[in-house]
Amino acid sequence: MKLEGKKRIWSEFQKEIPDDHFFYVRSCIRQSFFPGSEQFFLKVLKEDLGKDIFEDPNHTTCTGIGYHGDVVQFDTIQTVVARHFALATEHGYKDVVISCVTSFGIYEEIIETWKHYPETLEKTRENLYKATGRVFDVPDSITHSSDIIYKFKDEIAAKAKFPLIDHVTGEPLRIVEHIGCHYSKMFPKYGVGGAEFPHVLIGMIEAWGGEVIDYPERRHCCGFGFRQYIVQANRGYSLSNSRKKFVSMQPYKPEAIIANCPGCTMFMDKWQYTIKEMDGMTYGQHGQGIPVLTYEELAGIVMGYNPWDLGLQYHNVQSEPLLDKMGIKYDQEEKYLTKDGKKLPVPKDLINA
Amino acid sequence: MHNKEKHIVIIGGGTAGCVAAGRLAREGYRISLIEKDKKPGGKINNWYQLFPDRRRSVEVTDYINKEIDHPLIDLMTGTELDKVKYKNGKFSISTGKSDLGQADAVLIATGFDLFDATRKEEYGYGIYDNVITSLDLENMFHSGDILTTKEEIPKRVGIVHCVGSRDEKVGNFHCSKVCCVTAVKQAIEIKEHIPDSEVFCFYMDMRMFGPYYEELYRESQEKWVVNYIRGKVSEVSENIEGRLVIKAEDTLLGKPIRMEVDMLVLMVGMQNAKAGLNLQDKFGIQTGVNGFFRIRDNHYGNNLSNVDGLFYAGTCTAPMNITDTISHARAAAVEITEYLSKN
Numbered sequence: 001m002k003l004e005g006k007k008r009i010w011s012e013f014q015k016e017i018p019d020d021h022f023f024y025v026r027s028c029i030r031q032s033f034f035p036g037s038e039q040f041f042l043k044v045l046k047e048d049l050g051k052d053i054f055e056d057p058n059h060t061t062c063t064g065i066g067y068h069g070d071v072v073q074f075d076t077i078q079t080v081v082a083r084h085f086a087l088a089t090e091h092g093y094k095d096v097v098i099s100c101v102t103s104f105g106i107y108e109e110i111i112e113t114w115k116h117y118p119e120t121l122e123k124t125r126e127n128l129y130k131a132t133g134r135v136f137d138v139p140d141s142i143t144h145s146s147d148i149i150y151k152f153k154d155e156i157a158a159k160a161k162f163p164l165i166d167h168v169t170g171e172p173l174r175i176v177e178h179i180g181c182h183y184s185k186m187f188p189k190y191g192v193g194g195a196e197f198p199h200v201l202i203g204m205i206e207a208w209g210g211e212v213i214d215y216p217e218r219r220h221c222c223g224f225g226f227r228q229y230i231v232q233a234n235r236g237y238s239l240s241n242s243r244k245k246f247v248s249m250q251p252y253k254p255e256a257i258i259a260n261c262p263g264c265t266m267f268m269d270k271w272q273y274t275i276k277e278m279d280g281m282t283y284g285q286h287g288q289g290i291p292v293l294t295y296e297e298l299a300g301i302v303m304g305y306n307p308w309d310l311g312l313q314y315h316n317v318q319s320e321p322l323l324d325k326m327g328i329k330y331d332q333e334e335k336y337l338t339k340d341g342k343k344l345p346v347p348k349d350l351i352n353a
Numbered sequence: 354m355h356n357k358e359k360h361i362v363i364i365g366g367g368t369a370g371c372v373a374a375g376r377l378a379r380e381g382y383r384i385s386l387i388e389k390d391k392k393p394g395g396k397i398n399n400w401y402q403l404f405p406d407r408r409r410s411v412e413v414t415d416y417i418n419k420e421i422d423h424p425l426i427d428l429m430t431g432t433e434l435d436k437v438k439y440k441n442g443k444f445s446i447s448t449g450k451s452d453l454g455q456a457d458a459v460l461i462a463t464g465f466d467l468f469d470a471t472r473k474e475e476y477g478y479g480i481y482d483n484v485i486t487s488l489d490l491e492n493m494f495h496s497g498d499i500l501t502t503k504e505e506i507p508k509r510v511g512i513v514h515c516v517g518s519r520d521e522k523v524g525n526f527h528c529s530k531v532c533c534v535t536a537v538k539q540a541i542e543i544k545e546h547i548p549d550s551e552v553f554c555f556y557m558d559m560r561m562f563g564p565y566y567e568e569l570y571r572e573s574q575e576k577w578v579v580n581y582i583r584g585k586v587s588e589v590s591e592n593i594e595g596r597l598v599i600k601a602e603d604t605l606l607g608k609p610i611r612m613e614v615d616m617l618v619l620m621v622g623m624q625n626a627k628a629g630l631n632l633q634d635k636f637g638i639q640t641g642v643n644g645f646f647r648i649r650d651n652h653y654g655n656n657l658s659n660v661d662g663l664f665y666a667g668t669c670t671a672p673m674n675i676t677d678t679i680s681h682a683r684a685a686a687v688e689i690t691e692y693l694s695k696n
Contacts, residue, residue, distance in 0.1 A: 009474055
């Protein structure tokens with residue numbers, strides 16, 4: 001494999017990422033399943049990097065799950081997204097940062113539609129005004145939150161307390177990155193590194209000392225696919241796609257999977273549990289599962305944040321094997337304690353627990 | 354005016370330019386033949402054997418070299434056109450090296466460029482070690498060794514048709530015509546070199562347009578057991594042993610397929626040459642939607658440009674095989690002769 005070839009592609013797909021003053025929109029899945037990720041993102045940007053990032057509690061779902069599940073019409077989702085833009089406009093923000101890859105793809109699809117069919121923009125303005133009395137400006141930029149972490153990856157590396165290195169052998173940790181189809185497969189020009197060899201997560205992993213695994217099913221969908229998991233009869237299809245990826249990456253002995261998309265993170269984590277329950281199979285080393293982290297969770301442990309503050313205990317596949325490799329100390333007693341010391345119920349049958 | 358007093362500048366010393374130069378010189382015209390490379394012949398110099406009869410390409414190169422062996426042809430290799438002035442149907446032309454004086458007619462025969470396979474990122478050319486182009490394979494045939502980068506003999510080879518042709522994503526709607534039969538020829542050559550190998554061609558349509566092409570296609574299946582799968586390869590990756598893993602769809606079976614191969618050959622298509630396109634503004638000539646130079650009439654004016662006195666020959670107007678290129682160049686010579694006899 002020739003790295004130079006990848007570098008050439010990466011150089012062709014570099015997007016303009018704003019430096020400051022962000023309007024942040026959350027992800028339905030991430031704020032429910034990996035709330036530490038979004039909290040970390042906001043904290044790092046505000047406190048460690050000193051950036052202005054604003055979120056409005058009136059922000060809602062983008063309805064993307066309904067849209068891709070064929071129960072929300074395109075006119076409707078355009079109006080919902082236009083309302084988000086109206087919130088940004090009202091607060092004086094022009095650069096929108098999106099926590100969710102699905103939303104990111106939807107925002108791009110809508111803005112591209114408006115560029116190519118200006119009448120749809122005018123119709124959306126009319127729909128939004130009639131429904132809410134709001135007006136909006138189309139943002140100057142649409143950025144995914146991983147783009148922002150990518151932009152500041154070297155600043156994070158400079159603050160690294162636990163680089164992605166096996167603290168015993170000194171070898172780089174082998175990491176699988178998974179980009180999420182809607183990050184750049186729809187519009188390669190909006191993704192850092194394009195669609196085939198996206199660089200956004202690779203850049204982070206390498207900057208923090210790890211080694212990226214390029215395995216045969218790297219580009220394959222995780223199987224999340226809205227119509228796969230929403231329609232119960234199709235869920236086996238979702239599962240089999242994730243399994244295909246696990247089987248393909250297993251020979252490379254990955255220490256962790258870093259995912260870009262809320263759905264991918266959730267399903268690559270939870271389907272490992274399902275597969276283990278179904279046929280007893282795991283795909284990590286020594287009979288363990290492969291921890292699946294968001295890029296913020298990865299950045300957090302690299303920077304020395306408490307893994308339980310980052311919410312790693314809320315995954316199905318527990319991250320202790322990765323933390324141990326990195327030489328990170330953690331307190332098992334604190335794992336299921338709230339900040340005010342109350343005991344949370346301890347989930348059963350977790351992987352790597 | 355006597356023919357010898359008339360001067361024709363031909364830009365491009367490949368098959369078309371050389372054949373036209375020979376014809377026009379024999380008509381008694383003075384020819385300046387400009388070639389940017391160090392030797393004439395163009396792309397054919399890179400090819401090993403030619404379809405459909407598998408003759409050695411050097412035989413055609415010899416023919417081309419004989420064509421331009423004429424006292425009225427001034428061959429200028431390593432030379433590119435610099436400046437052009439056009440007034441009253443006459444061209445004043447200079448190269449970076451010299452002033453060619455006034456030309457009574459100009460023939461553009463700048464040929465084609467092969468499609469840059471790195472643009473089809475999903476195939477991983479320039480990234481995965483054993484993804485090569487049809488041209489790379491010709492070079493292997495020249496050297497006599499078909500080997501992977503680990504210097505192993507490939508046991509299973511995939512061939513992908515239409516790389517950069519009939520592909521809206523890269524902006525090329527046109528069919529490059531010759532890639533299908535090139536794939537058939539190269540598949541047979543692989544089987545000749547490595548008899549126990551398996552060869553799989555992934556095609557959209559098999560366009561066997563020329564004489565004896567269909568016969569060659571049939572021979573490849575009956576005698577050489579080349580496998581043809583109707584479907585495009587969607588992505589290529591590499592497994593832990595360094596073998597290529599390809600995903601495709603077999604549209605006749607209606608099933609996705611996944612296969613490991615030791616080598617993947619990309620049949621790169623044809624595009625108008627950059628060197629030719631650089632002449633566009635200098636001469637005020639036009640291109641069609643396919644990016645090749647726009648001919649004045651699709652049926653009876655396919656050597657004529659939109660500029661009086663300026664003519665085209667060969668693959669700068671459309672993808673062509675060697676046979677058609679030679680015919681097109683001879684026709685250009687006839688058009689130029691007719692034009693100069695009237696002016």
